Amino acid sequence: MALESPITYKGYFSEQDCSVAAFLSLITEPTLISDLRFAAKIEFNIPIYDAQDVKSVLGSSSRQDLLAEWAHVLSERSGIVVLKQAMIDLDAVDEATAVFNNIIKEEQSTTSGGDHFGERGANDRIWNSLQKLCLRNPSLFARYFSSPSIAAISEAWLGPWSQMTAQVNLVRPGGKPQTCHRDYHLGFMPPEQVKRFPSKAHLYSGALTLQGAIAHCNMPIESGPTKLLPNSQRFAPGYIAAQMPDFRKIFEENFVQTTLEKGDALFFSPALFHAAGENRSTDIDRMVNLLQVSSAMGRSLERIDRRAMVSALFPALKKLNLPQEHLTSVISAAAEGYPFPTNLDTDPPIGGLASETQAELLARGLAEDLSIGEFERALHENFRRR
Ligand SMILES: [Fe+2]
Structure with a gap:
């Protein structure tokens, strides 16, 4: 076995692979409306889709073309899709807000409610809001999750079968911002663990989940909607870079935020650099229900005890x-x-x-x-x- 070899390949990523110049050139690349068939407009490099357009396309023979466009945007372009008024039943959103506020009150005295990327105590969290809403009010749950566009974009990213999980994040006036991060899977790990996974795993980690957020109220910029860095999901060693000071500085200098209205949904690649914003409003309790739709495929063949x-x-x-x-x-x-x-x-x-x-x-x-x-x-x- 030759220990010294002229063959070079990238088996593992390290800090040395994180080129600031390459990252800066990537994040300035525009997504053009002329390259998309179904988007209504592009704001801050984010394609925005209108509910009525989406509804008619989903019911037409172009359905799969729209799904393919979403997958293309999420992986090859900006990495972010906004679905305006994705929630078809805004009363269900309001009723769910009331249920979630009750759960938050009940849990304040009983659970830790820790948040992995935010300052403890600044935010309120409901873990597993999916099961909690379903068991408290199944018919409300059904109305809430009945929007075809949410299932459609999940299908676009993951195929016909997937697994939904959700958590509520409530950031009150004065609530501090999160730090820049990527999401589940590798985004939850510190650099020394991230580096033990082969570079292939860095590429598929982001493909295994679709990250989403449903707005439960109108969110002007001062209320701190999610800070997003378009194209950053395409930076291959990004699970390491997102935790490096130089790249966090670039994130803070270049992120974009888009205002959301109640019932809008934001979907993005879990590999995108992002962070919840600071709530600088005096009177907006910014509530989002965060969704992760996970691939059906990250499972073993047999059930083992x-x-x-x-x-x-x-x-x-x-x-x-x-x-x-x-x-x-x-x-x-x-x-x-x-x-x-x-x-x-x-x-x-x-x-x-x-x-x-x-x-x-x-x-x-x-x-x-x-x-x-x-x-x-x-x-x-x-x-x-x-
Ligand atoms: Fe996140």
């Missing part, structure tokens, strides 16, 4: 006393190595991937020589939290 496997393996591994490298192989074959999906009420990922995975717990249990009883209690706690 990994908790039972880990429980059975722990005593065996204690006796075997394998060398570390062999142990790592066993753990990766048996235990759940990823902290998601989880229950964000009981397991909030404040500051990134905060909670211990089953794989990390198994490794720690062996390293610290926990007793079988101690390990079983920790495993139970790990399961309960999720």
